[in-house]
Amino acid sequence: MPKNNNKSKKPKISIGGITAKTTLANKTGAWRSKRPEVTDKCAGCGVCVEYCPEGCIAIQAVKGKRKAVIDYTYCKGCMICASVCPIKAVIEKQEK
Amino acid sequence: MRICLPNKGSNRKAGEISAFENNVGEIEYEKNRVVSDDTSAFFSQEVDEDMKKIIEGSHAIAEAVKLSMPKVIAAYPITPQTHIIEKLAEMVAGGELDAEYMTVESEHSAMAACIGAQATGVRTFTATCSAGMAYMWELLYCAAGMRLPIVMGVANRALSAPLNIWNDWSDSMGARDSGWIQLYCETAQEAFDTILQAYRIAEHHNVLLPVMVCIDGFWLSHVYEPVNVLEEQDFVKPYQAPEIDVDSDEGFKRIKIVLDPKQPISMGEYATPQYYQEFKEAQQIAMLNAKLAIKEIHDEFAKKYGRSYGNGLIETYNMDNAKYAIVTMGSVCGTIKHLIENEKIKDVGLIRIKSFRPFPTSELQKALERIESFGVFEKVCSPGLGGVVFNEVKAKTNKPGASFIGGLGGRDVTLDNVRKMFDLIRIKDENIHWI
Secondary structure: OOOOOOOOOOOOOOHHHOEOOOHHHOOHHHHOOEEEEEOOOOOOOOHHHHHOOOOOEEEEEEOOEEEEEEOOOOOOOOOHHHHHOOOOOEEEEEOO | OOOOOOOOOOOOOOOOOOOOOOOHHHOOOOOOOOOOOOOHHHHHOOOOHHHEEEEEHHHHHHHHHHHOOOOEEEEOOOOOOHHHHHHHHHHHHOOOOOOEEEEOOOHHHHHHHHHHHHHOOOOEEEEEOHHHHHHOHHHHHHHHHOOOOOEEEEEEOOOOOOOOOOOOOHHHHHHHHOOOEEEEOOOHHHHHHHHHHHHHHHHOOOOOOOEEEEEEOOOOOOOEEEEEOOOOOOOOOOOOOOEEEEEEOOEEEEEEOOOEOOEOOEOOOOOOOOOHHHHHHHHHHHHHHHHHHHHHHHHHHHHHHOOOOOOOOEEEEOOOOOOEEEEEOOOHHHHHHHHHHHOOOOOEEEEEEOEEEOOOHHHHHHHHOOOOEEEEEEOOOEOOOEOHHHHHHHOOOOOOEEEEEOOHHHOOOOHHHHHHHHHHHHOOOOOEEEO
8 A cells, every 4th residue: 555645634624725925936947857958059149038938037247248147947848948058058958 | 300398497488489490480389388497487577578689609799798798809710619609709899898809820820819918807709610720729628727718619510530620529529528617508598698797707716717708500509590699798897817826935925816027927837746636636626616606696696687498507408307318418309308308209319418528427416316217419429438427427427328429510310210219228138228
């Protein structure tokens, strides 16, 4: 017989899944199996920013150069950024 | 042939039947027949006769929607539902109805638009059937899960393939687990009355679930009947967004559920395995609450307007001394009532399920208590199981029951078919029969 791990008492919910809290609490980065990494080739054009479905890429100044920076707390690893990059500056790594 | 009998408690006189139906002249009705019914007290209520109009079932729904004052109607046409939304478009264009009419590109978008609009705190309406409803499928679950009291008209139609535009219940029966309340109507008048009640049921503070008002495609949607169309009503009040306890940074607090930039909220939020099940449990509780709400609101309507349909959940006919019962839903009940009445059948009664979700378990058990055997007629088949309604009814009783599947894809259900079903019920048959 599988052990019943449900030791906690019933969680309180608000019907309809309605919350007045920020959804930033849902850290979707844990879903990632592929990890996009921005290489030094990046020219900071911002195409990936437009295409990112999670809105978790921003163009920032890194060492005095404009570059795409990915927020891995929310990046799900869909790799759209890599496929839309015009100069193939985003590479795919396996998430460890 | 679909025969419509005067409703119990309705102000329609016996003998008045659908226009444009064949065989009308051949049928003789007893005049001013009063049927015994637990709600027959309402029969005495006087109703203004002048308001009666000869209209289509679809237009009866549209008229009731107009009276319910929705602010957003989003819809996409599909036969045989189209007349409902066409009529509403006409009302909006003509200034009779103050609403935003959204001509969306699909049923998927229609429901999405209704969900979005309802979330901003306004009343909405849409209508669909068949393939359109199948295309709307994922959003049906969203509307129910977000607990948005949307009302939708469904003109039941078969699903492809083979392509068929006529009536059966394949579309809405498939959505029976979606968390929507499903009410099935017998006449155009009932469709009109049920729409008004549906908004009240959906928006009831203990319910907050979307409602489907189902009418048989063509048999009801395209048939003209005398309908008492109210000119105005105060049964459905202007929409008030519900106030519920929601999770916030200061713990649970009661707020008005309206999407508004001044009060940021997320609806239908992400729920992990730790929480998801509780939402489904809450929907089941709401459905049980809906049973009470449906009865309560039905009785209030009956008192106010003098028309009643059983107790709102089921309607029984000729069951007082019956030894056998036929259980079914929708417009075919008119044909069955006609046969019972015309041939003075004493031993077989009719149980009409009006509310399929929530399922009227205890009411059905009570109705089936004293009978020897029953049969369920339904216009739907779940291949691999058989009759959907039959199996649900049979699960709640140990009486012998026969399953009749028929009327699929718009096939006529004749008086001879009903006689044959009655004979099979009388011999306590327990098989599946294709009518």
